[in-house]
Amino acid sequence: MADLRTNFAGIKAPNPFWLASAPPTNTGYQVQRAFEAGWGGAVWKTLGDPILNVSSRFAGTSYNGKQVMGFNNIELISDRPLEVNLQEIYETKKKYPDHAVIASLMVEPQQEKWHEIVKKVQDVGVDGFELNFGCPHGMAERGMGAASGQVPELVEKQTMWAKEAAEVPVIVKLTPNITDITATALAAVQGGADAISMINTINSLAGVDLDSWNTIPHVAGKGAHGGYCGPAVKPIALNMVAECARDPELNNIPISGMGGISTWSDAAEYMLMGAGSVQVCTAAMHHGFSIVEDMIDGLQNYMDEKKLETLDDIVGKSVPKYSDWGDLDLNYKVVARINNDVCINCNKCHIACEDTSHQCIDMLTAEDGTDYLEVREEDCVGCNLCSIVCPVDGAIDMVEIPNGEPMTWNDRQAAIKQTSTSATELA
Amino acid sequence: MASYEEFLEEKSKIDELVEKGYRIGKVEENLSGAFVDFERPNEKKQSEKKQLHILNPDTRKYFSNLLIAQQKNK
Structure with a gap:
């Protein structure tokens, strides 16, 4: 059976499935319950000066009856005194010495503040730190979280300050609310980070209530932007992981990937794209901690089928296949072929192609009067749209x-x- | 005209020139497509030129493949 034990930037865990820093890791009770369920690690909900929260904090977005396609929150970091959290971290680590307990930290961008919190927290035996440079709401208005995570110089400096005091690995958690995440990833590397993690949540407004005209969620009739996560953000996060994994300037820095991971296969995709561990929040909030059982079984079965023995055999294996558009083969050609034995003649492919693509699917009638659809392959550009909209x-x-x-x-x-060079030379 | 028919028409013009001994000399691309200059030396060792205005994306791939092959075989 495949060995899922993980050594991520020096942080050891029984498996690569970690709970992300968020409401599920708010207390020792929750983290211990998660370890009992099978999670390999947990990133404790961000520690810092205890905050005040508002009531009405979360909103789910549904699509076509599928609940929690996305998840929006305006909850801030831990609202409990540091000492309370530290006592519970100490107890949790004592009870579960082989599980990874990583403390997420957020303080103002001042050297002494970083030194103070790092020293206090590492004294209780955490396995690593995750610097929260990504929280997009509330804390960002106070100059922390995403506000400092969007400025490469601040990422580098704060990482350096944390590293000056840290005796355990430091992971820098990056915000996706930036044009090019490799810029802040590079700043983290230059600051001495042992690893990076991504993505934090994306700036969002979940919706507007059409009766009251209030935002969703609203707090006494007012709203503020929140952070978006859940399955809807997976493609965005996966690209950011891949872009960092393939960037030679980042020197193969270990990456902990997160963003919409709900199943073992989501996790495997992140690993193939370079994530050495994965973090989960929304799926656990939607379905409970027990989902990790299927994640572990699924990943183990997949690795056994593929004859992969350890995570080293999977992590990063798809990275060389991710490139720039300019390096893609313009001569590669695929065309759509409709299997009329299976097709139900719903015409969705014809409508999609005719209205919004390249008008190459014909609706025809056979001699026996049967309607059928056929692709004119010579006009098909291989866009995939017909196969995407096909319900069968x-x-x-x-x-x-x-x-x-x-x-x-x-x-x-x-x-x-070269032709213009040759022409110039001739002239 | 269907895109494929346009491609076939433009491709045949290129093939005709290549068959007559023309090679791609220069390519200029702008908002209107590609202007491809074909050249061949005549009996007086002067360069005879023909220009094709290529509109179709598949034909633009086609002459690019020809150009790369031409440069490889130089």
Whole structure:
């Protein structure tokens, strides 16, 4: 059976499934309950000066009857005194010495503040720190969280200050509310981070109530932007993990990936794209801690099927397949083929192609009067839209068509540039 | 005209020039598409030029493949 034991930047855990710093890791009771359920680690809800919260904090977004496609929150960091949290961390670590307990930290961007909190917290035996440079709401208005995480110089400085006092690994948690996450990742590396984690939540407003015209959620008729997470953000987060994993300037720094991970397969995708551990919040809030059982079983079964023995055999294996658009092969060609034995003639593919793509699916009638759909392959650009909107598995295949030697945009532009160089030389 | 028919039409013009011994000399691209200059030396060792205005994306890939092959075989 595959070995899921994890050594992430020196932080050891029985498996790579960690609870993210959030409401599920607010107390020792919860974290211990999570470890009993099977979670390999937990990032304790962010410690700092105890805050005050508002009532009415969360909102879920649904899509077509699917609950919690996304999740919005305006809850801040821990509202409990540091000493209370430290006592519970100490007790938890004593009871579960083999599980990873990482303390998330957030203080004002001042050297002495970082030294003070790091020293106090590491004395109770945490396995590592995660610096919260990502929380987008509330704390950001006070110059912390995302406000400092959006400024590379502040990321670098604060990481350095935390590292000056830390004797255990320091993970820097990055905000996605930035144009290029590799810029702040690089700042973390330059500050001496042992690892980075991503993504924190995305600035969001979950909705507006059409009767009251209040925001969702609202606090006595007023709202403020929150942080968005859950399955809807997975593609955004996965790209950010991949962009960091493939950036040579980041020197293969370990990455803890999070953002919409609900199943073992989500986790496996993150790992293939370079995440050495994964963090989960929304799925645990939606379904409870026991979901980790399926995550562990699923990942183990997958690795056994693929004959992978340890996590080293999976982490980062898809990273070399992620590139720049200019390096993609312009000659690669796929076309849609409709399997008329399976097709139910709903015409969704025809409508999608005719209205919004390349008008290459014909509605035809056979000699026996049967209606059928057929792709004019020569006009098909291989956009995949028909297969995406098709409600029936196996009704539309995207088929590779041999189309000559590879040619990328970059190859092409270099060749064209060479023609003008030659022309200039001749002149 | 369907995109594929446009491609076939433009491709045949390129193929015709290549068959007559023309090679791609220069390519200029702008908002209107690609202007591809084809050249071949004549009996007086002067360069004969023909220009094609290529509109179709598949044809723009096509002449690019020809150009890369031409540069490789230089």
